[in-house]
Amino acid sequence: SAKEAATQGHSKQRMLEKDRKYVWHHMSPHNEGPMIIVSGEGCWLTDMDGNRYYDAISGLWCVNIGYGRKEMAKAAAEQMDNVAYVPMTQAHIPGIELAERISEWLGGGYRILFSNSGSEANEAAFKIARQYFNQIGQPERHKFISRHRAYHGSSMGALAATGQAQRKMRYEPLGTGFLHVPPPYCYRCPFGQNKDSCRMECAEIYDQVMEWEGAQTVAGVILEPVITGGGMIVPPQDYMKRVKEICDKHGALLIVDEVICGYGRSGRRFGHHNFGVQPDIVTMAKGLTSAYSPLSATAVREDLYDAFRLSGGLDHFRHINTFGGNPVSCAVANKNLEIIERERLVDHASELGRRLRDRLMSLASHPYVGDIRTFGFAAGIELVEDKETKKPASSDLIAKVMTACKQRGLLIGKNGDTTPGYANVLTLAPPFVAAFEEVDWMVSTLAIALSMLP
Numbered sequence: 001s002a003k004e005a006a007t008q009g010h011s012k013q014r015m016l017e018k019d020r021k022y023v024w025h026h027m028s029p030h031n032e033g034p035m036i037i038v039s040g041e042g043c044w045l046t047d048m049d050g051n052r053y054y055d056a057i058s059g060l061w062c063v064n065i066g067y068g069r070k071e072m073a074k075a076a077a078e079q080m081d082n083v084a085y086v087p088m089t090q091a092h093i094p095g096i097e098l099a100e101r102i103s104e105w106l107g108g109g110y111r112i113l114f115s116n117s118g119s120e121a122n123e124a125a126f127k128i129a130r131q132y133f134n135q136i137g138q139p140e141r142h143k144f145i146s147r148h149r150a151y152h153g154s155s156m157g158a159l160a161a162t163g164q165a166q167r168k169m170r171y172e173p174l175g176t177g178f179l180h181v182p183p184p185y186c187y188r189c190p191f192g193q194n195k196d197s198c199r200m201e202c203a204e205i206y207d208q209v210m211e212w213e214g215a216q217t218v219a220g221v222i223l224e225p226v227i228t229g230g231g232m233i234v235p236p237q238d239y240m241k242r243v244k245e246i247c248d249k250h251g252a253l254l255i256v257d258e259v260i261c262g263y264g265r266s267g268r269r270f271g272h273h274n275f276g277v278q279p280d281i282v283t284m285a286k287g288l289t290s291a292y293s294p295l296s297a298t299a300v301r302e303d304l305y306d307a308f309r310l311s312g313g314l315d316h317f318r319h320i321n322t323f324g325g326n327p328v329s330c331a332v333a334n335k336n337l338e339i340i341e342r343e344r345l346v347d348h349a350s351e352l353g354r355r356l357r358d359r360l361m362s363l364a365s366h367p368y369v370g371d372i373r374t375f376g377f378a379a380g381i382e383l384v385e386d387k388e389t390k391k392p393a394s395s396d397l398i399a400k401v402m403t404a405c406k407q408r409g410l411l412i413g414k415n416g417d418t419t420p421g422y423a424n425v426l427t428l429a430p431p432f433v434a435a436f437e438e439v440d441w442m443v444s445t446l447a448i449a450l451s452m453l454p
């Protein structure tokens with residue numbers, strides 16, 4: 001029966017017992033009632049009871065081509081059949097082809113280093129930047145500047161770059177040499193400005209900080225085109241260009257974290273393509289394989305790579321990871337990019353994004369909706385308890401909206417965790433195969449959930 005197929009012959013009760021006994025869940029170790037998902041098709045997930053959920057956050061902003069793609073499974077199986085593993089000290093055909101493709105998607109001129117996760121891609125970027133400066137005779141350059149509210153990963157360096165205190169506390173000290181500047185958060189401008197008085201202080205601050213720190217000690221800036229997981233914080237249009245100018249002025253590198261924004265989420269191939277900037281280093285993961293297999297990449301401007309070709313000693317990049325660039329993951333990524341191109345999913349994401357933005361505006365007058373921010377096919381709805389004071393909605397309020405949506409079969413995301421004042425932005429980032437009518441349904445479901453609040 002369908003039910004039997006869904007449970008794969010297992011009892012749900014037994015699975016939950018084992019889950020409780022053995023599994024340490026991410027973010028919520030004591031998750032008493034996790035959904036046990038058994039299948040996925042398009043934007044829909046099915047749990048062990050046969051309940052269906054529309055995944056409007058694409059897992060963790062990653063299943064961009066949607067679930068259940070048979071040709072992805074076939075690509076993986078064929079590569080496993082040919083050769084399941086080759087270390088990246090050697091070479092394999094899907095890896096070579098993928099590196100070329102990534103460089104082309106970026107517009108050309110990049111060298112590609114593979115890892116497994118977004119965190120690792122960022123760690124590699126930091127190591128490359130430090131070693132690069134060391135080898136071109138600027139060994140003092142070791143600091144990185146990122147932004148408060150940004151998320152760059154869970155490992156010690158990537159977490160140090162992260163600007164969310166609630167994720168860092170009790171793990172410190174983390175990697176050293178990481179500084180933070182205020183984010184371009186127009187709704188709550190950290191510089192007290194409004195649209196008319198704005199002088200893009202959020203970008204100019206980099207200039208100031210580099211001077212105060214001693215610009216000769218700064219290796220680079222790391223930023224996402226928009227802060228996604230930290231609450232969909234969309235900068236002014238000229239922000240990124242100005243940050244790049246400041247980096248160039250002081251000889252620092254611009255590292256752009258495209259882990260979420262890359263591969264179409266922004267409505268263009270990469271988030272930075274919306275801002276007319278060419279980064280020195282680009283990191284990517286999630287959408288590279290649409291999460292069908294783990295893979296990440298650090299794309300490095302060709303002339304930076306040249307600094308690692310010097311002969312002898314310690315001048316090569318002394319970095320290795322066993323699974324990075326796994327041929328099965330590379331084959332899966334190649335197929336993913338082929339599907340995105342063939343189905344014109346980047347353009348479709350852009351059109352879906354416009355529809356989503358248009359429909360979400362109908363929520364603007366709701367008393368709890370403080371701000372609505374979108375970027376491509378991703379949105380953040382910032383909830384407040386009072387529109388005048390902008391007092392952030394409590395995590396309890398956020399949970400109520402999410403639960404009401406889930407009861408209606410809609411899964412949405414939120415930023416941050418349970419620290420008061422952080423978990424106040426609902427997030428949407430559906431797969432690019434969503435239908436326009438589904439976008440309308442998402443927003444009307446959200447409207448119902450909001451209308452149920454006290």
Ligand code: PLP
Pocket residue numbers: 060116117118119120122151152153154224228229257258259260285286
């Ligand atoms: N960078 C950004 C912008 C992310 O959103 C994430 C993960 O959510 C990461 C880096 C870390 O990626 P991973 O979880 O694959 O290590």
